[in-house]
Amino acid sequence: MSFLKKSPWIIHYDGTSCNGCDIEVLACLTPLYDVERFGVVNTGNPKHADILLITGSVNEQNKDVVWQIFNQMPNPKVVVAVGICATSGGIFAECYNVMGGVDKIIPVDVYVPGCAARPESIIDGVVKAVEILEEKRAAMTKKRKMAKVRRVSGPVSLSNMF
Ligand code: SF4
Numbered sequence: 001m002s003f004l005k006k007s008p009w010i011i012h013y014d015g016t017s018c019n020g021c022d023i024e025v026l027a028c029l030t031p032l033y034d035v036e037r038f039g040v041v042n043t044g045n046p047k048h049a050d051i052l053l054i055t056g057s058v059n060e061q062n063k064d065v066v067w068q069i070f071n072q073m074p075n076p077k078v079v080v081a082v083g084i085c086a087t088s089g090g091i092f093a094e095c096y097n098v099m100g101g102v103d104k105i106i107p108v109d110v111y112v113p114g115c116a117a118r119p120e121s122i123i124d125g126v127v128k129a130v131e132i133l134e135e136k137r138a139a140m141t142k143k144r145k146m147a148k149v150r151r152v153s154g155p156v157s158l159s160n161m162f
Pocket residue numbers: 017018019020021022055056083084085086090091114115116117
């Protein structure tokens with residue numbers, strides 16, 4: 001974790017679920033599992049968040065909420081689907097209003113298995129998400145630098161060749 005430039009901020013959303021995974025996510029914040037030792041901060045504002053942690057499946061009613069939260073997060077951002085419901089719809093997949101896993105609506109970077117997902121698996125998923133976040137951040141910085149170089153050198157024309 002020494003490669004981290006800043007503390008990753010996480011926003012948690014629980015979709016259609018039995019709340020089992022939701023409770024396990026909260027357990028990660030307790031002193032027993034203490035996800036804050038990785039510098040992780042839990043935020044309620046998507047505009048401050050780097051990582052979106054979703055438990056539960058997506059349905060007709062919450063699909064817009066998931067989409068709004070994702071869209072309000074600044075780039076780079078990483079999405080973690082926690083538990084089988086968030087991964088594929090799980091036991092709710094056959095329900096009349098359930099669309100399936102989170103990736104039916106937004107791109108997912110990390111899938112955490114389990115029903116319920118264990119706190120150790122969730123922490124593994126968060127650590128993986130932090131790695132992906134740093135990769136995305138480095139790629140964005142490189143792209144920005146390349147664009148700057150292109151702007152400074154300007155387009156090639158006959159007048160600046162001679
Ligand atoms: S994966 Fe299992 S424990 Fe988690 S929300 Fe779905 S049904 Fe509940």
